[in-house]
Amino acid sequence: MSSSHLFDPEFAELADLGWTPALAEAFERVAVSDVRPGRIARVDHGRSTVLVPHPVRARNQLHLVTAGDWVALGPSQTGPDRFEVTAVLPRHSAFNRLQVGHTQAQAVAANLDVVLIAASLDRELNLRSLERYLVMGWESGATPVVVLTKADSRTKDAVDYAVGEARTVALDAEVVAVSAISGVGMAQLSGRFLRPGRTIGVVGPSGAGKSTLVNWFIGSFEMATGPVRSDGKGRHTTSHRQLLVLPGRGILLDTPGLRSLGLWLVSDGVDRAFADLAELATQCRFNDCGHTQEPGCRVLRAVSEGTISAARLDAWRKLAREASSVAARQGDLAEQRAQRQRWKALAREQRRQPRS
Ligand SMILES: Nc1nc2c(ncn2[C@@H]2O[C@H](COP(=O)(O)OP(=O)(O)OP(=O)(O)O)[C@@H](O)[C@H]2O)c(=O)[nH]1
Ligand SMILES: [Zn+2]
Incomplete structure (x- = not known):
């Protein structure tokens, strides 16, 4: 599909859905013949309702899509007027x-x-x-x-x-x-x-x-x-x-x-939301200051001066801890998965060896 298609009247209404030149460019990179862009309105049971801009139903195939995603939709082999997701365009934001x-x-x-x-x-x-x-x-x-x-x-x-x-x-x-x-x-x-x-x-x-x-x-x-x-x-x-x-x-x-978002992945979100404390922490005497009782702690000074509440400091500590435990857990799980992959590869390798 050539990029001129994207500004056909047919695609003009995609702008109402949030279609941008940047998305058009990303789409061009994954577009093969017969695919069109669409935005996912809802996902259920391996299928999505996709606005193109009118709503169509599509199979997600193996793509992990969610509401708000921009996707490329191709015709499905299973029949006319049936679609499947062929690619997910890069997200500029996501709640995980x-x-x-x-x-x-x-x-x-x-x-x-x-x-x-x-x-x-x-x-x-x-x-x-x-x-x-x-x-x-x-x-x-x-x-x-x-x-x-x-x-x-x-x-x-x-x-x-x-x-x-x-x-x-x-x-x-x-x-x-x-x-x-x-x-x-x-x-x-x-x-x-x-x-x-x-x-x-x-x-x-x-x-x-x-x-x-x-x-x-x-x-x-x-x-x-x-x-x-x-x-x-x-x-x-x-x-x-x-x-x-x-x-x-x-x-x-x-x-x-x-x-209903409860647990989420946190990393630099903590630093952004607590930018005041993160900034003060750069002025602590020790680089690895835990802001509990260290001498020269700028954060504790702000608390004693009353510019930062003790409750806010406490909340920051908790969320920072949560962030690092989530990161560690992710690391653990990634390591476990890598190990499983290595075992599988090894098992495959062994099966291929001629029996003696
Ligand atoms: N007085 C007043 N009541 C409001 C106002 N906005 C919402 N409410 C009432 O607050 C209650 C909760 O509002 P909802 O909009 O259902 O809240 P929600 O966040 O969608 O709640 P969940 O669906 O449980 O997540 C309802 O009884 C509303 O009528 C407001 O501006 N003033
Ligand atoms: Zn400190």
């Missing part, structure tokens, strides 16, 4: 879940640009929980934004105070307060973060108001353009539950996997 007993992380959502971290103002703000979500957000490669929901449940002063508190852990991530009931902050939120072709996801604990946020985005879109059609036809389409395309407005990725 660590699977027990597996060396490979399982992606639960791919190619998000922005991830909204919902936290409800109708209960006490849990900064430690926010920190974890921020680690996860940075780790994914998407840009995290803290959204304090249900602002109507508190006084203006209390909301302002909570925003200030959240900012102490959000650092570079933006913090906004909204209410789906009063509408406070909602237009600003969608105006600021929804963009044509941009993919947004929502994470946060149960009851934080994730569905309400998603529904509000859809509702305000429908008010402006008419209902989002779910029959898969026409321009205002594709309410495929997991990948909601609002043409000219943005894309919402709302998958159960993303919602």
Whole structure:
């Protein structure tokens, strides 16, 4: 397929799904005749619903695909109008879940640009929980934004105070307060973060108001353009539950996997989310300072001066430990697998030896 095809009217609507020149280039590299690009809306039982931009069903073959992935789809040998995934295009971001007993992380959502971290103002703000979500957000490669929901449940002063508190852990991530009931902050939120072709996801604990946020985005879109059609036809389409395309407005990725993400792989996400502490740690007297009782520890000084809370230091230590144990576990499993491979190769080798 030549690249001119990609800008045919047929492909123009892919832009609504987040198709970019960079993806077109990646696609060209894997494209053989008869394949077309598409974005995965949902995955179940070895098959996917793929938007091309209308939805088609495809076999995943052996590709480990997830909602949000861009793939190349080829015709299946099993019949006309049947498709199979022939390649997965490189992800620019991904939320990965660590699977027990597996060396490979399982992606639960791919190619998000922005991830909204919902936290409800109708209960006490849990900064430690926010920190974890921020680690996860940075780790994914998407840009995290803290959204304090249900602002109507508190006084203006209390909301302002909570925003200030959240900012102490959000650092570079933006913090906004909204209410789906009063509408406070909602237009600003969608105006600021929804963009044509941009993919947004929502994470946060149960009851934080994730569905309400998603529904509000859809509702305000429908008010402006008419209902989002779910029959898969026409321009205002594709309410495929997991990948909601609002043409000219943005894309919402709302998958159960993303919602229930618990264990995840952490590495530099911790450093990003705790950039304040990581920076202070570079000023400790000892390079390998554990920030527990070492002389000349800059981090402990910040805690004693009250610029960093002891709870935040504690959270940082825990998450850093978690990150290194995940890394070690991955290393162990990779080593076990390599060993199994070596044994298999050896066994094959031995079978090939003539019996004496
Ligand atoms: N007062 C008020 N209540 C809200 C607001 N947004 C959501 N709620 C309520 O909070 C509850 C939880 O909202 P959901 O949107 O279902 O929360 P969720 O994060 O999707 O929850 P799970 O599906 O359990 O993960 C519901 O009863 C909503 O009506 C808001 O802005 N103000
Ligand atoms: Zn130190």
